[in-house]
Amino acid sequence: MNSLQKDKPMTAPEDDWRESLSALVDGECQTDELDALLRGQVSPRQAQDTSWACYQIVSAALRGSLDGSEQPPSAAFASAVMGRLAAGQRPAAATAPDRQQQRSPAVNDPVWRWRWAGGLAAVVAAVLLGWQWQGGAATATPELARSDARQGAEGGSPAHQAGAGLVNATYESARR
């Protein structure tokens, strides 16, 4: 138990996520707490939304910046925005200077990347199987073409080289 936990007065367990959310309002949230909040692991989404909105309004009131727009946010509005985004509108890739600065990768990045890569691997495997049945001449992808060249040089088995090409194709696509 580190100093943060042992110093503070006891918080009821059902309030732990609210305390994390309060810390997030101040930019003082721990990484693992933020992970848990964003993944919905510790609180119902609606309760989180309600508390988040209340804390923002409290902050605005204390700072004297109430401006007549203190209606609670609309769940329907947020849902509409997120729905449109989920329908395929991803953020533009960060420009080169931004890549220098930031990207703490999302904690689920590896999962996402390999899940996507798995789908691609299945497609490539299907194409390779189709080749083999047809006695296989090559309209190879660049990666597989390199594998083929390597096979010629090294005398490796077709299965081995297909696997190497599969890994290369998967890696190249995931990196893009």
Add this chain to the structure above:
Amino acid sequence: MNRHAPILSSADSDLLLVRRAQAGEMRAFELLVLKYQRRVERLVARMLRDPGLVEDVAQETFIRAYKALGQFRGESAFYTWLYRIALNTARRQIADLRRDPVQSMSSLETGDDDETSGNERELSLQITDAETPEALLASKEIAQAVNEAMDALPVELRQAITLREIEGLSYDEIANVLDCPVGTVRSRIFRAREAISGRIRPLLERQGGKRW
């Protein structure tokens, strides 16, 4: 929960969420939408006269912001950046309406028709929904409820949240001022927020429905 994980810096909460959203965590962006929805709507409403367009333009603002999120470098505050996107989105809407021969005159902003007019001139002070007597009264009621709640807080909670919200100190700085551990500061600020929130929730329920 692993309390040995590194504590994030006391940087802007928005920047934390933006970085997570840039990394693909949609929920982080959703929290920003929830936080700024009403402010964006208010800004847009000041430029457009047709309240029916405000929500669409506000939604479009957030969509555009998400698409451009990779370009946000944190050199300005997130809301400043979002504000510019909202302005541009509203301007595009106005330009589209002007090009449409079957436009609704009531959808256009008031003011002159000079296309080269500057930003400030477009922000004409029109009475909008957010500035109706009802909205202003609601703000006043909230402010009053917050003040009453602050007066009712135990002194240590009131001190902590005052140093945070009004003086803008970080948790570490508040801990130094109050000579107590950071964990205590964090807990006090949270409990103060919860107490005040409890007072304003009935008011918000009246405005926004029972979910609050």
